[in-house]
Amino acid sequence: MNHRPHALLAMRPGLEMKLFTPTALNRLGTLAAVDAALVIDNFTTGPAREALARTEVLISGWDCPPLDAEVLEAAPRLRAVIHAAGSVKHHITEACWERGIEVTSAxxxxxxxxxxxxxxAIILANKRVLPIQDHYRSTRRPHDWMDWSTLHPEMGNYRKTIGIIGYSQVGRRVARMLDSLDVEVLVHDPYVGLAEARQAGITLTGLDELVAASDVISLHAPSTQETRGMMSRRRLALMKEGATLINTSRGALVDQDALVAEIRSGRIWAVVDVTEPETPPADSELYELPNLLLTPHIAGSLGGELRRLGDYALDELANYVSGRPFANPVLARELARIA
Structure with a gap:
């Protein structure tokens, strides 16, 4: 039976207008009793405490404060958290699991x-777009189309080997997308068994073997104690001459100093969307290296893509009010293997 729970938006103020269109906000108001003008990023204020006391569903986003035991004590009716973003590790605490609060994430x-x-990034890396652009800009003269094959005889994606480290939600999508290319895909993930690999049609391999065999290596593992620094100096040295490392996961997975040294040598290429620290110091070599594409953590949802997260949150809210289970629940036992 449908019911209309009290809901509260907990995220960076202003984010709600990027997540929800006016039509989506109308849908939100239909599904739940919510003050869309009240957006909380601090649970200690008077308005926040008053709202928490009646909240049954928390719709969270980036910059939601931690839901610790003290906050939960002020929210006795809270039954579910719908996170309109990725990782829940920043705000879902052990107290939430002890209380039995249902959690879902976008x-x-x-x-x-x-x-x-x-x-x-994979396609452009193998097509050698960065060095060709630099060469074209520096020479500013006509080139015969065969010149590029002479300069980069290995360029192109045909029969290249792509290594995916971490068969996560992103890793799985990348693997499926690569089905449209004439490439070989290798996967390393200690949590994936042979039966699952056979069903998915992927080739599992050891980490060192994948690194040594791949023309492009893409990181999609979570940041944990086990994965921190997994792309070490030794492992980076295993990469093939001219190979490319792509990191859209977390900066902590890579020994950044070792990566800079390898890139500086000209032996490998890299596409880096995440670093540690998240913004490198102003004097970092990462800004200057010619065979590195550096972007400021833009691979995830931005701009119009944020509306997909808002729509997801509303779909899960609709499941909740209809008494259906969440389509994509987050379970405490899975935290060690997810981002």
């Missing part, structure tokens, strides 16, 4: 633009 929806960015 990580799957956010994976779509990350996978799109990755596919574009």
């Amino acid at each position: 990580a799957g929806a956010n994976a779509i633009p990350v996978a799109e960015y990755t596919l574009a």
